[in-house]
Amino acid sequence: MGLPKLSPPKQSLNQSLITDLTDRRNLVIVIPSFNDWEALEKLLLLIDEIIIPQGTNLEVVIVDDYSTMPIPHSLTHQEHRQIRAVNILRLRRNLGHQRAIAVGLSYVYSHSDCDWVVVMDGDGEDNPFAIEHLLNVSDKTGNNKIIFAKRSKRSESYTFKFLYFIYKKLYLLLIGKEISVGNFSLLPAYLLKNVVVISEIWNHYSSGIYRSRIPYIEVDVPRAKRLAGQPKMNLVSLVTHGLSSIAVYGDIVGTRILLSIVVLLVILLLLLGLVLLIRVFTDWGIPGWATYVSGLLVLSMLQLVLIGTVFSLIILSTRNQSNLIPVRDYKYYVDDFFPLKP
Structure with a gap:
């Protein structure tokens, strides 16, 4: 014959209040x-x-x-x-x-x-x-x-x-x-x-x-x-708010722009090569056009290199900054x- 099961003791009023709290x-x-x-x-x-x-x-x-x-x-x-x-x-x-x-x-x-x-x-x-x-x-x-x-x-x-x-x-x-x-x-x-x-x-x-x-x-x-x-919120504060949300991903945005600059540089190099091929192997175009177009393409490439360098430095500097922890x-x-x- 097994032991009788004991019913759990009833909670006192104070215990009930503690449980509720x-x-x-x-x-x-x-x-x-x-x-x-x-x-x-x-x-x-x-x-x-x-x-x-x-x-x-x-x-x-x-x-x-x-x-x-x-x-x-x-x-x-x-x-x-x-x-x-x-x-x-x-x-x-x-x-x-x-x-x-x-x-x-x-x-x-x-x-x-x-x-x-x-x-x-x-x-x-x-x-x-x-x-x-x-x-x-x-x-x-x-x-x-x-x-x-x-x-x-x-x-x-x-x-x-x-x-x-x-x-x-x-x-x-x-x-x-x-x-x-x-x-x-x-x-x-x-x-x-x-x-x-x-x-x-x-x-x-x-x-x-x-x-x-x-x-x-x-x-x-x-x-x-x-x-x-x-x-x-006026127009200025709205733009500032939007830029702040994008700035959270500053390194990612900078890297995306840097990659876009590299792609544009490749395209410009291809265009410059195409201009030189046309100038050397064909008699197409107006006299002096190749020099003008080549100069414009080289100038654009130099600007892209400068922009890319600036973005690279910005990305590197943000990675080294000590951040505020709320x-x-x-x-x-x-x-x-x-x-x-x-």
């Missing part, structure tokens, strides 16, 4: 912002209405990119039903959105115990109600990939859409892959330690992650409209961290 998961939303308090005020109200898994703590970290406008009274006294805390990470100087994101992620990694981090813009064009979709995709794929919101539909002007189309084609031509995502993304916590050591995110967040080869998924999310105020260097740019509500 252990099972709770933390979601931190990082939002870079510069003088965009009006749109941010409306965005926080929308974030407070999103559907998240039961037992999830929701916290928002606003990376204040050295705003010159004070935080409005209505924002500091805003009431939230679901958001547990809204904190301001104040920077010592204006860095731009991409670097503000790098500082924000590094701060969260160093000071927060979280399970997911969402990165989104503060103007409302990144639809907060899509966070639920990003969380579901992450859960279904094992929470082991970064989930990017792919811009399936844009709400900007036709001029912006045209310039963005040119930028995407130029990116494809120079780098060999397409880019259709922005900042809106979800990072599982265990990948955060990998992201904050990517020096390239200091220039461009999504392009830096592309380059790092950290696994990611892109899901279609329509672009929403700005909630308030005017866009901060998780190591972010603290130099942090001025203060405080709750939104006084």
Whole structure:
């Protein structure tokens, strides 16, 4: 006769509370912002209405990119039903959105115990109600990939859409892959330690992650409209933003251009040889044309050699530079961290 099976002991109330707290998961939303308090005020109200898994703590970290406008009274006294805390990470100087994101992620990694981090813009064009979709995709794929919101539909002007189309084609031509995502993304916590050591995110967040080869998924999310105020990105900042994403692959772009120069040199040499053959073995052409064409081809080759030499030196110099590492260097740019509500 065997021993009787013992039923597991019942948990006490305190043990149940400890278990509930252990099972709770933390979601931190990082939002870079510069003088965009009006749109941010409306965005926080929308974030407070999103559907998240039961037992999830929701916290928002606003990376204040050295705003010159004070935080409005209505924002500091805003009431939230679901958001547990809204904190301001104040920077010592204006860095731009991409670097503000790098500082924000590094701060969260160093000071927060979280399970997911969402990165989104503060103007409302990144639809907060899509966070639920990003969380579901992450859960279904094992929470082991970064989930990017792919811009399936844009709400900007036709001029912006045209310039963005040119930028995407130029990116494809120079780098060999397409880019259709922005900042809106979800990072599982265990990948955060990998992201904050990517020096390239200091220039461009999504392009830096592309380059790092950290696994990611892109899901279609329509672009929403700005909630308030005017866009901060003008033509100059748009071009700078595009060049920053391409600069992440500076050595690859330089090598591609260098190879193109070599191909052009070979073509010019063949053309020069053809001109000499025609001049020596035929009586075609106008007198003096061979000398003129040959001089033009030699001059073009010299220019290509000079350009190729410059690109080679640039590529070699970038390979030897010491890079900024966000998780190591972010603290130099942090001025203060405080709750939104006084």
